[in-house]
Amino acid sequence: MNPRVTASVWGLLVTAVQIGLPLALRDRLPDPMATHWTVGDRPDGSMSFTGDVLAVTLFWVVPWIVALVTAVEGRTLSRRQGRMVWWGGLFGMGVFAVGMNAGIVMANLDVADWTRARLGGLHPLVVVVLACGVAALAGYLGRGERDAAPNGHREPPRLRLRAGERAVWVGHVSNPWLVLATAVAGGGLVVLLALYLVGVVQGGTVAGALPGLLVVLVAGLLTSTVSVRVSDGRVVIGLGPLRVPARRIPLSRISSAWSEDRYPSQVSGWGIRGLPGGATIMLRGGQCLVVEYRSGGRLAVSVDDAARGASLINALLAERVEP
Known part of the structure; x- marks a missing residue:
């Protein structure tokens, strides 16, 4: 079928x-x-x-x-x-x-x-x-059929930075259906307001449908895309096309990072799932960058080329502890 x-x-x-x-x-x-x-x-x-x-x-x-x-x-x-x-x-x-x-x-x-x-x-x-x-x-x-047995998280490749060398990694991912849902909500909002202005629909119809369309539109603008930037000193996770809001995580709070395959069915769906200390920003199934805090919590973000980003985080962490 x-x-x-x-x-x-x-x-x-x-x-x-x-x-x-x-x-x-x-x-x-x-x-x-x-x-x-x-x-x-x-x-x-x-x-x-x-x-x-x-x-x-x-x-x-x-x-x-x-x-x-x-x-x-x-x-x-x-x-x-x-x-x-x-x-x-x-x-x-x-x-x-x-x-x-x-x-x-x-x-x-x-x-x-x-x-x-x-x-x-x-x-x-x-x-x-x-x-x-x-x-x-x-x-x-x-x-x-049943899924194949998971391989566990993938260890990132080793990355060595020369003395004084600085590197930056930027990963990005967008979810096509979230982008589409955002576009449909925006189009529906325009059509609804146009029909109201020409007298086809009543104010009660607009009042009933407007909150739902606005919620989908705003949520889509905030969560349809995500970018992760790793540089000397911190990891910055930006949501939406404007990268706002953004979460900044100092490297001093991170103990390690790796790449791991995760899927929406494992974390109860798409979007921001879980609670602080064990959250996942899930935009599409597959490769995710997982950051483990020194406090024991974890944050996973679905993003392309996650293994390279994890390797840079670990390299920067190793550089901070070297004598």
């Missing part, structure tokens, strides 16, 4: 349902439509018909595109845990998106006004349970 073909067919099918279902019943739906309910099953939020179709479509299309880019990139699918998460997320998210869209449509069907729409109390629970079940089954069926 080819992941790219399967993801493409499944994604197009779900997208067609997300758009086609409300359009097929357009004459029987109010405008605006109820889109959010309180615990008492009374609607407390609404969107225009166009805004709802746009929202439910983007709710699915964004993670679908992320899954496609991940499949093309290939590293995630090279490991068993990654395959389980990928297949489970792809099908589970699709079922969840269709289920929630169907619930909104059916609740609004043939009502005179959105305030009269009623969503069955068990519907969200049924959708969540069904989506989780499909995700578990898809992850199990797509798990593939």
